[in-house]
Amino acid sequence: xKFSKLISKTSKTVPSDETAINAQLLIKAGYIHKEMAGVYxxxxxxxxxxxxxxxxxxxxxxxVGGQExxxxxxxxxxxxxxxxxxxxxxxxxxxKTKLVNGTELGVGLTHEEPIVDALGDxxxxxxxxxxxxxxxxxxxxxxxxxxxxxxxxxxxxxKDMYSFASNQQEHQEIYNLILKxxxxxxxxxxxxxxxxxxxxxxxxxxDRFSDEFQTVSEIGEDVIYLDKxxxxxxxxxxxxxxxxxxxxxxxxxxxxxxxxxxxxxxxxESKYTDALDVYYTNKDGQRQSIIMGCYGIGISRLxxxxxxxxxxEKGLNWPVEIAPYKVYLxxxxxxxxxxxxxxxxYQDLTLLGIAVIYxxxxxxxxxxxxxxxxxxxxxxxxxxxxxxxxxxxxxxLRSSPHLKYLSQTELIKMIQ
Amino acid sequence: xKFSKLISKTSKTVPSDETAINAQLLIKAGYIHKEMAGVYxxxxxxxxxxxxxxxxxxxxxxxVGGQExxxxxxxxxxxxxxxxxxxxxxxxxxxKTKLVNGTELGVGLTHEEPIVDALGDxxxxxxxxxxxxxxxxxxxxxxxxxxxxxxxxxxxxxKDMYSFASNQQEHQEIYNLILKxxxxxxxxxxxxxxxxxxxxxxxxxxDRFSDEFQTVSEIGEDVIYLDKxxxxxxxxxxxxxxxxxxxxxxxxxxxxxxxxxxxxxxxxESKYTDALDVYYTNKDGQRQSIIMGCYGIGISRLxxxxxxxxxxEKGLNWPVEIAPYKVYLxxxxxxxxxxxxxxxxYQDLTLLGIAVIYxxxxxxxxxxxxxxxxxxxxxxxxxxxxxxxxxxxxxxLRSSPHLKYLSQTELIKMIQ
Numbered sequence: 001x002k003f004s005k006l007i008s009k010t011s012k013t014v015p016s017d018e019t020a021i022n023a024q025l026l027i028k029a030g031y032i033h034k035e036m037a038g039v040y041x042x043x044x045x046x047x048x049x050x051x052x053x054x055x056x057x058x059x060x061x062x063x064v065g066g067q068e069x070x071x072x073x074x075x076x077x078x079x080x081x082x083x084x085x086x087x088x089x090x091x092x093x094x095x096k097t098k099l100v101n102g103t104e105l106g107v108g109l110t111h112e113e114p115i116v117d118a119l120g121d122x123x124x125x126x127x128x129x130x131x132x133x134x135x136x137x138x139x140x141x142x143x144x145x146x147x148x149x150x151x152x153x154x155x156x157x158x159k160d161m162y163s164f165a166s167n168q169q170e171h172q173e174i175y176n177l178i179l180k181x182x183x184x185x186x187x188x189x190x191x192x193x194x195x196x197x198x199x200x201x202x203x204x205x206x207d208r209f210s211d212e213f214q215t216v217s218e219i220g221e222d223v224i225y226l227d228k229x230x231x232x233x234x235x236x237x238x239x240x241x242x243x244x245x246x247x248x249x250x251x252x253x254x255x256x257x258x259x260x261x262x263x264x265x266x267x268x269e270s271k272y273t274d275a276l277d278v279y280y281t282n283k284d285g286q287r288q289s290i291i292m293g294c295y296g297i298g299i300s301r302l303x304x305x306x307x308x309x310x311x312x313e314k315g316l317n318w319p320v321e322i323a324p325y326k327v328y329l330x331x332x333x334x335x336x337x338x339x340x341x342x343x344x345x346y347q348d349l350t351l352l353g354i355a356v357i358y359x360x361x362x363x364x365x366x367x368x369x370x371x372x373x374x375x376x377x378x379x380x381x382x383x384x385x386x387x388x389x390x391x392x393x394x395x396x397l398r399s400s401p402h403l404k405y406l407s408q409t410e411l412i413k414m415i416q
Numbered sequence: 417x418k419f420s421k422l423i424s425k426t427s428k429t430v431p432s433d434e435t436a437i438n439a440q441l442l443i444k445a446g447y448i449h450k451e452m453a454g455v456y457x458x459x460x461x462x463x464x465x466x467x468x469x470x471x472x473x474x475x476x477x478x479x480v481g482g483q484e485x486x487x488x489x490x491x492x493x494x495x496x497x498x499x500x501x502x503x504x505x506x507x508x509x510x511x512k513t514k515l516v517n518g519t520e521l522g523v524g525l526t527h528e529e530p531i532v533d534a535l536g537d538x539x540x541x542x543x544x545x546x547x548x549x550x551x552x553x554x555x556x557x558x559x560x561x562x563x564x565x566x567x568x569x570x571x572x573x574x575k576d577m578y579s580f581a582s583n584q585q586e587h588q589e590i591y592n593l594i595l596k597x598x599x600x601x602x603x604x605x606x607x608x609x610x611x612x613x614x615x616x617x618x619x620x621x622x623d624r625f626s627d628e629f630q631t632v633s634e635i636g637e638d639v640i641y642l643d644k645x646x647x648x649x650x651x652x653x654x655x656x657x658x659x660x661x662x663x664x665x666x667x668x669x670x671x672x673x674x675x676x677x678x679x680x681x682x683x684x685e686s687k688y689t690d691a692l693d694v695y696y697t698n699k700d701g702q703r704q705s706i707i708m709g710c711y712g713i714g715i716s717r718l719x720x721x722x723x724x725x726x727x728x729e730k731g732l733n734w735p736v737e738i739a740p741y742k743v744y745l746x747x748x749x750x751x752x753x754x755x756x757x758x759x760x761x762y763q764d765l766t767l768l769g770i771a772v773i774y775x776x777x778x779x780x781x782x783x784x785x786x787x788x789x790x791x792x793x794x795x796x797x798x799x800x801x802x803x804x805x806x807x808x809x810x811x812x813l814r815s816s817p818h819l820k821y822l823s824q825t826e827l828i829k830m831i832q
Contacts, residue, residue: 007483007547009538033534035488036521041534042486044549050486067423070458070466072451073489073554074511074571095490095513097523099570100560105452107513107523118449118457122425131423133460138489138554144516154515155490 001325003359003371006030008043010371020149021219022304025311029374031324038146038154045375046303048324050157053302054136056188056321057159064181065174066134066161071114073138075106079113083275093141095154107140112272112294115162120278123290126166129280130174134161136299148221150304151260161295164273166280171291175265178295182213182263185297189306190319191215195262198224198233199247205271209238209247214259219308222261225254233259260305268292307376316376317398323355327415328377330359330368332384332394342383345393345408354415373398379415417741419775419787422446424459426787436565437635438720441727445790447740454562454570461791462719464740466573469718470552472604472737473575480597481590482550482577487530489554491522495529499691509557511570523556528688528710531578536694539706542582545696546590550577552715564637566720567676577711580689582696587707591681594711598629598679601713605722606735607631611678614640614649615663621687625654625663629679635724636676643669676721684708723792732792733814739771743831744793746775746784748800748810758799761809761824770831789814795831 008030015034018024023040026032031046042050058068074097080086086106088094095107108114115133122128136159146154161178165171179197186195198214214224214233223236227249234249236256244251270289273279279287310317320326329346331338339360346358357377359368365382372380382394392405395414406414424446431450434440439456442448447462458466474484490513496502502522504510511523524530531549538544552575562570577594581587595613602611614630630640630649639652643665650665652672660667686705689695695703726733736742745762747754755776762774773793775784781798788796798810808821811830822830 005483007485007535007538007549011537030538033537035490035530036492039488039490041488041530043534044483044485047484047486067421067460068463069423069460070463072455072457072571074451074455074556076452093516095521097511097513100509100558105511114451114457118459119423121427121449122423122446133423140490142516155488 001357003330003357003361006044006357008045010374018149019147020151020304021311022151022308023149025307025316026150026304029316029376031307031316032150036154038143038152040150040153040155040300045324049318049322050299050303052322052324053189053299053306054157054159057185057297057299058136060181060184060188061134061159061161063184064132064177066132068135069133070135070137071108071111071118073108073140075108075114077104077106079117079276080106082277083113083272085113093143095140095142108137109139109141111135111137111160112162112268112292113276116272116276116278116292119164120276123164123278123280126280126282126288129164129166129290130170131164132161132174132178134159134295148304150300150307153300156298157300159297159299163293163295165291165293166282166288168291171267171293175267175293178265178293179211182265182295182297186213186215186262188321189302190310190321191262191306196224196226196231196233196259198235198259199238199243200235200264201238202267206267206269208267209243210264210266212261213263215262215305215309216257216259217305217309218258219305220258220260222259224257224259225249225251226257227253228255229253260309262302262305263295263297265295266293268294311376314370315374318376318378320378323376323378325355325357325377327354327356327379327381328359328372328375329356329381330372330383332365332382334362335385338383338385338388341388345381345383348408349412349415352412352416354412381411417771417773419746419773419777422460422773424461426790434565435563436567436720437727438567438724439565441723441732442566442720445732445792447723447732448566452570454559454568456566456569456571456716461740465734465738466715466719468738468740469605469715469722470573470575473601473713473715474552476597476600476604477550477575477577479600480548480593482548484551485549486551486553487524487527487534489524489556491524491530493520493522495533495692496522498693499529499688501529509559511556511558524553525555525557527551527553527576528578528684528708529692532688532692532694532708535580536692539580539694539696542696542698542704545580545582545706546586547580548577548590548594550575550711564720566716566723569716572714573716575713575715579709579711581707581709582698582704584707587683587709591683591709594681594709595627598681598711598713602629602631602678604737605718606726606737607678607722612640612642612647612649612675614651614675615654615659616651616680617654618683622683622685624683625659626680626682628677630675631678631721631725632673632675633721633725634674635721636674638675638677640673640675641665641667641670642673644671645669649675676725678718678721679711679713681711682709684710727792730786731790734792734794736794739792739794741771741773741793743770743772743795743797744775744788744791745772745797746788746799748781748798750778751801754799754801754804757804761797761799764824765828765831768828768832797827
């Protein structure tokens with residue numbers, strides 16, 4: 001992509017009501033547009049990163065046996081009445097709307113009920129279990145305040161997965177498998193070293209803990225107690241002697257750190273399946289409850305977390321696998337000879353399938369480099385009149401101050 | 417994918433309130449689940465087809481210079497007041513909702529206003545034009561009745577593209593280029609031979625016609641007058657002498673046919689850009705209006721159109737490029753020798769990147785073949801005890817009654 005063709009532009013200002021650093025960074029770099037508090041549009045650069053995150057999550061969820069489907073946003077009232085989650089006094093962050101004839105509808109904020117209801121048509125026998133399904137879909141939550149940018153939106157993109165098992169043992173095996181999938185996701189997103197499975201409150205209808213995945217980060221608003229050897233943590237909210245004992249954790253081994261939640265997994269027992277009258281028949285012809293789990297990863301939240309976590313005073317700094325472009329390429333001045341060489345390199349790298357943003361603008365190098373840094377492109381390549389005589393390109397990592405001078409072969413080896 | 421792992425099952429019944437043939441077929445085949453009138457969930461098979469259609473549309477829109485972005489569903493009132501499209505008396509199919517504090521919000525039914533508002537931050541000068549952007553996103557329309565299945569949903573997936581040009585000539589060039597992109601889309605979707613550019617009413621703020629793309633089909637609810645030589649049609653709604661003259665069409669050359677709309681393109685002049693105060697500065701420093709076009713393709717509508725248009729009494733019949741699986745593979749009976757050969761072929765085809773649904777169930781061949789037909793998989797391959805002795809596989813096209821007997825090499829050549 002040529003820089004001059006980008007519809008977004010970098011900017012030094014952000015809307016005055018935008019207080020979240022993640023959103024400020026992404027707005028300045030032209031990745032998102034603020035529609036209102038907690039609601040953002042994804043401009044082309046932001047959408048590419050979002051799609052990269054989606055694809056990683058999708059691939060890892062497929063690997064653990066998940067089948068992707070897509071439920072609706074508009075929700076009929078009746079299925080939510082069955083689980084007592086319709087009343088605004090019970091669930092206080094619904095957006096609701098109405099059909100022309102006055103029928104009330106919900107605007108999907110989670111999908112346990114419709115998923116159970118839809119799968120009820122197909123899960124009848126023990127032969128139909130286990131089932132693991134997921135979707136990547138916008139959720140809508142009527143948050144009273146929405147000041148955390150992409151970290152807590154009123155409209156946000158989420159991967160929500162649901163498992164259905166014929167007994168507790170099968171459920172636990174699936175649950176453990178999905179945890180492995182979660183580790184793989186954070187690894188690929190560049191968060192692997194800092195992200196820990198963290199025990200948290202399990203909710204009212206199970207005596208088990210839920211699990212959060214928490215990334216240790218200065219940007220975090222959560223506090224966790226981390227056992228660095230066991231690579232397990234416990235959320236401050238349930239940090240008490242009794243729980244530590246249950247979990248086999250020793251308070252002397254734990255350090256208190258700030259962290260940001262990047263995923264969670266829950267044991268739902270048979271609360272939703274029973275309530276929606278979805279059972280299976282076992283080998284002996286007996287009706288049995290179905291054990292359910294649910295597993296969330298906030299995709300747009302991750303966009304915000306990663307943007308802010310890796311940022312510095314110069315701007316964004318994307319992990320290679322999700323960057324919108326791998327390489328930022330430009331010429332140091334607009335001289336025909338330099339431009340011609342840069343044009344050729346742009347063509348060569350593109351043909352190799354390397355995503356390049358080619359800054360073809362005739363502006364000062366300092367402005368170009370400031371934009372390259374703000375955009376957070378991992379590799380910067382400059383066609384420089386001093387070194388190109390020796391057929392060497394100026395190469396710099398976004399995360400390092402050091403310049404290197406590489407031949408085209410060395411360059412390709414470095415970035416491919 | 418093994419058939420036994422599919423979470424959906426084929427069915428002989430559909431919800432009693434489902435009257436649309438497209439939705440009936442897709443429900444019976446386990447592609448979609450009805451949530452309520454005009455609102456459907458996409459089960460894994462349905463989602464795969466939907467993604468295939470999306471990908472074709474995306475590729476062709478990229479080819480004509482479109483940049484993909486993604487606007488929000490939740491809409492602030494103020495931008496819609498500026499164009500006088502907020503009031504329910506002016507736009508009668510809004511879904512609306514409210515923030516906790518009572519602020520009214522719209523649930524996105526189209527996106528001219530937010531797109532113009534967002535791009536206003538970036539389009540300032542003639543150097544910033546032209547711009548072509550698009551998104552593939554759910555739209556919500558509060559239809560009084562929703563009886564046409566996926567052909568007119570209350571929640572539906574749409575590709576909406578918007579162009580911004582500095583003058584009429586540039587606008588017309590972009591418009592013509594995008595029309596070419598539309599032809600390419602229908603060609604790849606298998607609708608090319610039957611789909612025609614069709615002049616239609618242009619709306620109230622232009623004196624130009626809009627264009628519809630209409631697929632000649634018995635399932636259509638529109639009537640068009642088609643010039644088969646010029647490959648151009650005119651919608652019955654504007655079929656009058658004066659318009660025929662303007663368009664250079666001769667009523668003697670036209671045949672009246674039923675057709676279904678699969679896309680539309682509009683000249684918006686500068687109605688939205690002016691109303692939202694988005695102008696550009698020309699070379700002479702003068703403020704100028706921006707000429708806009710918009711271009712829609714209903715993605716979920718196309719799923720319904722294609723499902724119904726190509727169907728027969730046995731079920732669905734997908735064009736190869738969008739089928740959820742290219743090949744349906746099974747063994748005629750569950751004998752170890754046959755199963756082993758089928759397992760091996762499944763593996764071989766999968767390794768070649770061919771999407772195969774492998775029916776590993778131990779059920780009667782007649783039931784298997786009925787499911788293969790209902791699912792509409794283009795190629796059926798059977799490991800048959802009679803012919804496998806000679807290393808020949810039974811091969812059948814979904815659209816033909818004839819059986820062929822092919823070696824593995826011939827088979828791969830046929831389906832790849």
